[in-house]
Amino acid sequence: MLLRGSSNGQLPSWFGVPFLLGGLAFLAFGFVLLLDELRLSNEGVTTTAVVVEKDYSPGGGDSGPSYELGYEFAPAGSTTNQHGSSDVSEEMYDATPLGAAVEVTYLPSDPTKSRVGSTDPQLFVSLMVLGGGLVFLVVGGAMLVIVPRMRRRVAEAVAPPKPAPQRPTTEAELRALDARLAAPPRDAAE
Numbered sequence: 208m209l210l211r212g213s214s215n216g217q218l219p220s221w222f223g224v225p226f227l228l229g230g231l232a233f234l235a236f237g238f239v240l241l242l243d244e245l246r247l248s249n250e251g252v253t254t255t256a257v258v259v260e261k262d263y264s265p266g267g268g269d270s271g272p273s274y275e276l277g278y279e280f281a282p283a284g285s286t287t288n289q290h291g292s293s294d295v296s297e298e299m300y301d302a303t304p305l306g307a308a309v310e311v312t313y314l315p316s317d318p319t320k321s322r323v324g325s326t327d328p329q330l331f332v333s334l335m336v337l338g339g340g341l342v343f344l345v346v347g348g349a350m351l352v353i354v355p356r357m358r359r360r361v362a363e364a365v366a367p368p369k370p371a372p373q374r375p376t377t378e379a380e381l382r383a384l385d386a387r388l389a390a391p392p393r394d395a396a397e
Contacts, residue, residue, distance in 0.1 A: 223350025233340030240333035256280035274300035
């Protein structure tokens with residue numbers, strides 16, 4: 208598939224902008240994930256939760272299957288249960304039946320933020336999202352620099368050569384030229 212920015216098949220000048228915008232979105236999302244994970248590891252409290260639902264999604268295309276456990280727990284000092292869900296590995300999903308007890312970490316100041324596992328930081332996902340955002344930013348920035356240069360080189364290669372610049376003719380040169388044109392040819396004089 209060839210992207211066409213003009214009738215001659217060149218990439219459009221704005222080709223890198225979607226990459227830059229996507230990179231910024233990935234960076235923002237990764238930063239939020241990282242901050243949440245750091246808060247859970249620094250301020251989080253662990254408790255026991257009960258698994259109330261299991262959700263398997265087969266995925267499609269390049270995305271593989273996902274495994275999610277839904278759980279309920281009672282935050283400290285609260286009389287109502289809090290519901291949460293968390294992505295887990297296939298092994299944990301298979302080994303955890305409904306009604307089983309699992310360890311969860313939650314924020315006492317905001318019990319809606321919770322995940323399965325201890326307070327040990329789980330930074331893999333957030334760092335991968337941040338890394339993807341940086342890759343998109345680099346590619347987008349490079350495209351914004353490279354595509355205009357490519358377009359300029361193609362235009363120079365296709366354009367007809369420019370005539371050599373001529374300096375203006377002086378009045379003395381014009382008189383000498385008039386004199387040569389007015390003089391009879393040498394062959395006629397003989």
